[in-house]
Amino acid sequence: xxxxxxxxxxxxxxxxxxxxxxxxxxxxxxxxxxxxxxxxxxxxxxxxxxxxxxxxxxxxxxxxxxxxxxxxxxxxxxxxxxxxxxxxxxxxxxxxxxxxxxxxxxxxxxxxxxxxxxxxxxxxxxxxxxxxxxxxxxx
Numbered sequence: 001x002x003x004x005x006x007x008x009x010x011x012x013x014x015x016x017x018x019x020x021x022x023x024x025x026x027x028x029x030x031x032x033x034x035x036x037x038x039x040x041x042x043x044x045x046x047x048x049x050x051x052x053x054x055x056x057x058x059x060x061x062x063x064x065x066x067x068x069x070x071x072x073x074x075x076x077x078x079x080x081x082x083x084x085x086x087x088x089x090x091x092x093x094x095x096x097x098x099x100x101x102x103x104x105x106x107x108x109x110x111x112x113x114x115x116x117x118x119x120x121x122x123x124x125x126x127x128x129x130x131x132x133x134x135x136x137x138x139x
Contacts, residue, residue, distance in 0.1 A: 005037040006076035007053065009063065011084055017063075023054040024077050026070050033070075035077040042072045048127040050087060050134070051079065062087040064131050066124045085128060087135045095132055099125035 004020035025034045027049025033042075046069060050062045066083035102125045106118040 002056075003037045005035060005039070007035075008076065008078045009051070009084065010078065010080050012082070016081075016084060021053050021055065022057070025052040025054070026077065026079060027051070027065065028070070033072075035072050038074045039072050039077070041074070044070050044072075046070055046079065046081070048124045050131045062131070062135055064090070064128055066128075083124075087131055090128075090132045090135070092129065092132050095125065095129045099129055 002022045004022055005024075007017065007019055007021045007024045008015065009017040023034055023036050025032050026044075027047050029045040029047050032049075033044065046065055046067050048064075048066050050064050052059045053061045053063070064085040064087055065079065065081040068079060068081040070077060070079045072078075099122070102118060102121040106115065106122055109115040109118050
């Protein structure tokens, strides 16, 4: 039996996932981070991207995060996510509609502050569509 580390995924509303994993790969702000048992401690911000949960040496599931923070200790990896979307069976049409709405809102923005905020929404929606497409090519 492979050694495991504890993985916890927390949204603003609740604990979404808490389970032992062989490895988890998180989208760190400066690049993907593979977390294995006994990993060195670190805290990082997350960029929009997918978390890959490994079991049996393969990706068991993928979850999109819009951003957030992660804390890694030798015993666990805890992700505090701004927003999550399970990529298994994710609705590409809904993601494309979200992207279209975000782009339209950005074009209609009338202040620099709104434009900055909406540009971030567009970026998150683009990454969600890309991660859904990536997942479809993995199967």
